[in-house]
Amino acid sequence: MARKRKGRDISGWLVVDKPAGITSTAVVNKVRWALGANKAGHAGTLDPDATGVLAIALGEATKTVPYITDALKAYVFTVRLGQATNTDDAEGEVIAESDLRPTDTQIKEALTPFLGEIMQVPPKFSAVKIDGQRAYKLAREDADFEIAARPLWVEELVLVDRPDADHVVLEMTCGKGGYVRAIARDLGAALGCFGHVRELRRIWSGPFEAEDGISLEQVDALAKTPALDEYLMPLEAGLADLPELKCTPEGVVRLRNGNPGMVYPGDAEYGEEAWASFQGRPVAVGIYKSGELHPVRVFVTPSEG
Structure with missing residues (x-):
């Protein structure tokens, strides 16, 4: 037990x-x-x-x-141009430098290839697992390894400020699994001047x-x-992106026991994921089919043990 x-x-x-x-x-x-x-x-x-x-x-x-x-998230971050670091952020050791400083127009043009579905290689100092070990652990040991690229959806990436020649402030909206440090690194590479993240702030998440x-x-x-x-x-x-359906009195009993339960008609389409409530309290998340919610996750309230 x-x-x-x-x-x-x-x-x-x-x-x-x-x-x-x-x-x-x-x-x-x-x-x-x-x-x-x-x-x-x-x-x-x-x-x-x-x-x-x-x-x-x-x-x-x-x-x-x-x-x-899984929801979209937005970040505002400052990229330090002219320097690459081994961690792709300001905490790392500078491993390459350049005197080249792109114009605002060049930066804006370089952002376009980062939009939509892109392939991104996570930083070596990250929690990605390589043969069962965290990449950052291998990186600290100076191990020789590669990280496979993975897909990332970038909804938006825009230039919002240019405080000085060495720094650019960007705002990005993206899907799950993205590394802002990798964006800074790859943008610097695309511009031919190197780059790393100086400051990073997540302004919203879902x-x-x-x-x-x-x-x-x-x-x-x-x-x-x-x-x-x-x-x-x-x-x-946490379910704001899913449609809500109201349970029937009989349906809530079945759903709380992990079985498909009847719900009243709502905004959910057949086969769509939705969540069900009863008397204002969440009961379950599941798939809506023919007037029933087929539960995937059932919520247990303290009074229900």
């Missing part, structure tokens, strides 16, 4: 505006402690030096994490925005108090 996790049966989302200098895992652990939650996880890692949206799921909301991970996030200082200040609970967003916030 599985051991019951210690902590509160609390479910929902807490959006943290992550500061620089801390890992995503450390933020999750801090939030879990502050709320006394028995289960927590995040929907998309940010590098330690990156800031912005870190959406943390608690309890049953962890079942909705894939829907945020339905969650940085301006709505709570700071880590606030989490500390409100830890273990009911005031912190006021910042929680409901579980269904």
Whole structure:
């Protein structure tokens, strides 16, 4: 029999505006402690030096994490032109330099090939696994290895500022699995001047925005108090991109037992993924077919054990 996790049966989302200098895992652990939650996880890692949206799921909301991970995300980042580093960011060692500085027009033209479905090679200092080992571990050991390119959808990539000749500020909207550091590296290569990320901020992720996030200082200040609970967003916030269907009284019983259940007509099309609710509470996520939702994930509320 599985051991019951210690902590509160609390479910929902807490959006943290992550500061620089801390890992995503450390933020999750801090939030879990502050709320006394028995289960927590995040929907998309940010590098330690990156800031912005870190959406943390608690309890049953962890079942909705894939829907945020798969959603579009937006970043604002500064590229340092004229230098390449071994980590593709400012923390790394400079490994190549150039005096060439492209014009704004040249930069804008160079951004076009990065739009749409592209193939991207993740940085060697990344968590990608190579023969069972993390790439960053192999890189620290100066191992000789290659990382295969992988697809990335880039919805938008635009120049938003040029503070000086050495720096360019870009905004990118992309799908899951993208590395902003790789964009900076590859843009620098395309321009013939090298480049790396100087600053990086995730401004939104799916339905969650940085301006709505709570700071880590606030989490500390409100830890273990009911005031912190006021910042929680409901579980269904992670399902914002899916249509909602209302359960019939009979259907909710069947869905909670993991069986297909009847739902009232709604915006979902046949074969489409949707989520079902009953009396304002989320019940399950599944596939809509012929008046029934076929559950993929079923939510358990504390009162249901």
